[in-house]
Amino acid sequence: MSACNISFIGAGNVAEALSLRFITAGHRVLSVASRGGSSAAALAASTGAEWRRDMSVADDCDILILAVTDTSVSEVASAITVPDHTIIVHTAGSVPLSALQRTSRAGVLYPLQTFTKGFIPDISKVPFFVEATDETTLEVLKSLGNQLGSGAYECDSERRRYLHVAAVFTNNFSNFMMTAGETIASGAGFDSEIMRPLIEETARKALRAGPSAAQTGPAVRHDSGTIKSHLELLSFSPEYQKLYRLISGMITRFYKKSGR
């Protein structure tokens, strides 16, 4: 696709990762604005863009991306001043397209990935889920998603919500299980770093054959003796016990149903 002039509102992790990727793909970042202020100044400087202190964009802006937290999309959409020809896009998984309050030239470009300060993911491996108010805008967003990431998939607001909750399990919750593992190990006097090779292998197996084929442990092999002994050991935390019991039960039932 031809080069676009892109502006950002929001200068957090998503804006940072996307803006850098837009530049390497040959687009131009016109301006960056944020309510916080200083993070926008820094991102504007690193992308060669103008730092805007208000919610406006230049007349030649093709696409304005609202890369703000899910809870702010709607409020920011009400506050912006944008030419009619400019496409307005948000990047949030759980927010409907309607939050942009526009009946044309509005869309969603949702990158299915986790973004944290200091960890810029490889956007070229990220699948983008797109939705738009009209066919022309949809085609623009599809082209962008295909160009920036591993692909662009049409997905309406309702299905995108499922994707977002799925991502919470895949990333947020699995990550917290690893934190729990390290907390238990360090509580018993071990350096928490000793768990790292296990984290690496967990991902390697899940990536190779899918997580459901990679499942191991006492719950999947119905080892009730070990489960009981673990629950005793976790008596220092009723919360860990509850979590252990719930997940073990779910694992057992999942593999009973699927016949393993």
Add this chain to the structure above:
Amino acid sequence: MSACNISFIGAGNVAEALSLRFITAGHRVLSVASRGGSSAAALAASTGAEWRRDMSVADDCDILILAVTDTSVSEVASAITVPDHTIIVHTAGSVPLSALQRTSRAGVLYPLQTFTKGFIPDISKVPFFVEATDETTLEVLKSLGNQLGSGAYECDSERRRYLHVAAVFTNNFSNFMMTAGETIASGAGFDSEIMRPLIEETARKALRAGPSAAQTGPAVRHDSGTIKSHLELLSFSPEYQKLYRLISGMITRFYKKSGR
């Protein structure tokens, strides 16, 4: 250390991975036996070892490794016939040293890793946790652990149990969260493989800064609107709702305590 003659009882994933690593480290696998039979024949063939149909070992066996499931260690230990000079070792995380029923020349060599059929992990990256009935045996196991893996750490039976339950969280439970993510995504009509780049990035971040620093999501940023919307979406499964509520609460409290 000088080359050892090693025999195995058990021919599963742990026996397979360890025996191949012993050979590349210059040791000799004398024999393999298992109650199942045919898996031992295959592993004996692939390691150039003798396939034994009973629970005995040759007179020149230095170390006999019981690489059997946690629940079988004690029973197998009662059934074996072994020369006095042979060291007997088990590899189970949750089983005490005392299960070997020996007051000398017995020990534990616990690899903190997940082993699944068809996925041989890189043993050279695995930390080994060792324990023994006597100082001489302990030294042998420490040397072996250091030689085979990333290091050998002394660890008594009680602390090893904590390590084992920590590993259940880090591997088994985090893996099941990824399975849940794929289940939710495919339930909404997506190809479950679209979650894989997120799995990769989850591990990359956890390995770089540790999982507790890598946490993201609605629970850590106190986004109660998104949490509520996710819980509504999960109404198709009371079990997923319960899990979502429990883990989100734990994440919120964990980061409140640690001040993020």
